[in-house]
Amino acid sequence: MKKVIKYVVLGLLVLAALWAAMFFIRTNKKSSITYDTQKPFISNVEKKTVATGKVIPEDEIEIKPQISGIIEEVYLKEGAKVKAGDLIAKIKVVPNEQSMNQAGGRVKNAQLALNNTKIEFDRNKVLFDKGVISSQDFNTLQLQYNQAQQELGNAQADYQIIRKGSAGGSSTANTNIRATVSGTILEIPVKEGDQVIQSNNFNDGTTIATIADLSKMIFEGKVDEGEVAKLKVGSPLEISLGALEGKTFNAKLRFIAPKGVEESGAVQFKIEGDVAVEDDILIRAGYSANASLVLESKKDVLVIPEALLQFDKDTDKPYVEVSVGDQKFERKDIEIGISDGVNVEILSGITEEDQVKIWNKTEPIKKNVEEEESKE
Template structure:
């Protein structure tokens, strides 16, 4: 009796489990809860396509200043952040060696000019001697034809005449060489004077000292020797831009003149947003560090002054303080395309079923015929 009961119970359990599995498979119970959606009326809206990138704030114009000559900085008249005018004296390099070179070349010019004068005096003397020798030769030639003098006397006069002419040509060549030496020495003097003048460095443009790499007493290398020492940079901080790297998949959507929304990290806590415009797009991709690096192109976005004018402050001396500094990090959304009046619904009203998106429509408000 007990065995029959156990068998019956076992069969009942098997039937229940099988029925549950079949019902689950057929979807009789245990269906997942449907996705919640928001009902909204489809209507026209503006659709904006953006290309996002990040980069650094930099001045549009920045001049790197390196000395043309080498030496020790004896005077430094500016500090980083100072405003300078074009032609303003920035620093001096010790001029001693260059002054000595000028003195040496000046002496060389004087020596070569003296050589020219000496050679010209010799030319005058030799010219007079050559005239006298020529007269003697002509007279002896006439007498020889008349058979008044011997062959030996005639040949002696002829030899003296030829020698005087040869000496005359030699002195003229000496004068030409001396004059060439004068020109060479004069060129050396001009170069030495230029190098001496280059020991004082003036601002080539007006702007702000955005970077200062040297101090008084340091030695710098001139550009005549490889790249030279970069001593400072002068930038126009009134015109700033953001230089961003855009992926090659997005670069074809960016055009010159596209507007942009810019957020600078330094002002993120103040919820400041700035406007910009694309002013330059690189034609060549940036150099990749590795073979696996993403291909990117540099895009320059100008910060429009009207969007940050309220942040400009007037400092001591009436100088305006620009709110941005070179090297600040910024995020940029470039408006690649904008379409108005596009029929659209909120994303919350769209569901995905069987790997396809669909928007459920409500026909209750349709007009009846």
């Protein structure tokens, strides 16, 4: 009897040992990570690019003098709003001595010629009145006399222009620099005492002021050659300014350069867009800006977060793992479309009902040994 009891106890111990071993093996086989899943869903996807650039006025007008001289006085400052005709600065004419001498000599010669012609005219007028000379001869002398008077007037006018800046003796016409358009003065690159040169066929002349309408602004930026082919004139832009955080402006693409410029090994194409400026916001010329452009857009397509994608190490083709049971997953190759950086379009491979594994999950953080020992 004792032997039977002994064998029974021994058998129970063996069974208990086997059960403990099986339990230990099964427990170790279970992964310490529990993966979550997510279903594909229907959404809109827009592929965008960002062009860097700046915001500038649509038109900048440079005010240049009509006569050379020295800036006598500047009446306005940069940033002032002006209307067409407002006085900006005044120029003091510094005549050239040689030109003055030549003009003065011309006046004297014209005066001498007029005096001589007048003597001839007066003498022949008496003869004409007595009927001694013909009307034709008298008319010829009268024409010469009138021409001599005109020549003297022209010489005197040229002399006054060289001496004072205008033919009428007043320098208002040429020496007063006035705004030609309404807007804001962006820059006055001269100061009192500076010498300025008039605009002519051989010289652009000195810029007295630059004026622009800040209510009409454009975005000017550049895009890479790999993206320019996808742009269309008239496409919407979203402009964000570095100086105005959290504020965006709507714009419309109006120009794409037909020729690119190579910069740092990449070909860049210039683009421009009309910016819708709000009346209560001042945008200063030259603000740095970024323009978000939609390259491609699709509506109501099947998408998943890009974080769920995995790529084959050999073929580099995308795939996902789909749940087929409790923490059991099966690989499914998929075909993807456009991406907006967050979600990616699914063209084929999975359906809206599939549960896709969220694969990039890390191991749970183990507790400190001290905490374990304190609990024990």
